[in-house]
Amino acid sequence: NAGVTQTPKFQVLKTGQSMTLQCAQDMNHNSMYWYRQDPGMGLRLIYYSASEGTTDKGEVPNGYNVSRLNKREFSLRLESAAPSQTSVYFCASRPTGYYNQPQHFGDGTRLSIL
Amino acid sequence: AQKITQTQPGMFVQEKEAVTLDCTYDTSDPSYGLFWYKQPSSGEMIFLIYQGSYDQQNATEGRYSLNFQKARKSANLVISASQLGDSAMYFCAMRERLTGGGNKLTFGTGTQLKVEL
Numbered sequence: 060n061a062g063v064t065q066t067p068k069f070q071v072l073k074t075g076q077s078m079t080l081q082c083a084q085d086m087n088h089n090s091m092y093w094y095r096q097d098p099g100m101g102l103r104l105i106y107y108s109a110s111e112g113t114t115d116k117g118e119v120p121n122g123y124n125v126s127r128l129n130k131r132e133f134s135l136r137l138e139s140a141a142p143s144q145t146s147v148y149f150c151a152s153r154p155t156g157y158y159n160q161p162q163h164f165g166d167g168t169r170l171s172i173l
Numbered sequence: 174a175q176k177i178t179q180t181q182p183g184m185f186v187q188e189k190e191a192v193t194l195d196c197t198y199d200t201s202d203p204s205y206g207l208f209w210y211k212q213p214s215s216g217e218m219i220f221l222i223y224q225g226s227y228d229q230q231n232a233t234e235g236r237y238s239l240n241f242q243k244a245r246k247s248a249n250l251v252i253s254a255s256q257l258g259d260s261a262m263y264f265c266a267m268r269e270r271l272t273g274g275g276n277k278l279t280f281g282t283g284t285q286l287k288v289e290l
Contacts, residue, residue, distance in 0.1 A: 090275045101177075101264060101280035102218075109275030117277065149218065155275060158268070159225055161208055162278060164218035 061085050065150050065165035072140045072172050080135040080168050082150030089155040091133035092162060093117075093125060095146040102149060108133055110155065140172045175200045175269045179281035186255045187289055193240065194250040194284045196265030206268035207248040208278065209237070213261040221263075224248055255288045262286075 066081045084091065089110045094102040104117030106125040114125050122144060124136045133152075137144060147169050151162040176199040186192035198207065209221040224232045224239045232239045240249040252259055262285050266278040 092277065099282060101282045102266075102278075103280070104277050107271070107275065107277055109271065115271070147216065151218075158204075158206060158276075159223050161210075161220040161223060163220070164210075166217050169216075 063150055063152055063163050063165035065148075065168050067168060068166065069169045070171070072137075072170065074140060074142060074172060076140050078137050078140060078170075080137075080148055080150075080170075081132070082134065082165060083132045084150075084152040084163070085131065086152060086154070086163065087130070088152035088163070089130070090153050091127065092151040092153075093123075093133070093135045094149045094151065095119065095144075096149060096167075097146050105135065105148075142172045144170065145172045146170060175202075175205075175267050175279045177265055177267050177279055177281035179265055179284050181284045182282075183285045183287070185287050185289060186252075188257060189254055191251060191253045192255055192286065194252070194263050194265075194286065195247070196249055196281060197245075197247045198265075198267050199246060200267065200269070202270060204270070207239070207241070208266045208268065209239070209248075209250045210264045210266065211259075211261045212264065212283070218264075222250070252286075257288050257290070260286060260288045 063084045092107045093105040108127040111130045150165045153162045178197045205226045207224045211219045222234045238251045262283045265281040
């Protein structure tokens with residue numbers, strides 16, 4: 060069971076570089092999410108996609124863009140990386156219409172910006 | 174806006190004993206759900222248990238149970254018979270409905286649990 064797959068698992072960037080974090084799910088879920096996790100702050104929502112073809116800003120969208128390429132894939136792009144974006148990034152998905160269903164998370168991408 | 178509060182940054186418990194991890198929440202939405210996730214040192218997020226606001230009974234899943242007190246707006250996680258493998262960070266999260274459709278989770282800051290021999 061692959062579930063939610065994130066690539067890469069680790070990445071080091073220099074300030075100003077760009078990068079795309081990839082996420083794919085094989086559970087036929089409609090909704091997908093990107094979170095970032097910083098020490099002492101829990102997970103915070105960056106962007107989400109309630110269904111294929113739609114994306115919306117979450118709590119901390121500045122400095123990021125997303126693309127819902129198809130139902131399976133939801134990518135997160137950093138156009139000009141900044142040290143403040145050093146974090147662990149999680150992608151998640153869940154089915155729509157099932158209120159008690161949890162979000163399923165990928166294993167995370169550890170990103171360091173120097 | 175919804176808010177989740179976990180006031181215990183760290184907890185210790187002895188193996189085979191029970192432990193309660195606190196979670197309080199604040200919302201104006203009468204329909205909400207509360208989730209607990211476990212994050213071991215390897216980093217993945219593991220779903221443990223769910224409680225809906227309209228559920229009549231407290232949720233249970235194996236050694237995990239929820240002490241859900243709606244009037245107090247608390248949803249504490251109880252782990253019975255703690256094991257060394259329970260050492261991890263535990264997050265409480267609340268489901269919030271979104272105007273654009275779907276829903277999102279608002280997370281607390283987590284409680285680091287350490288199980289000792």
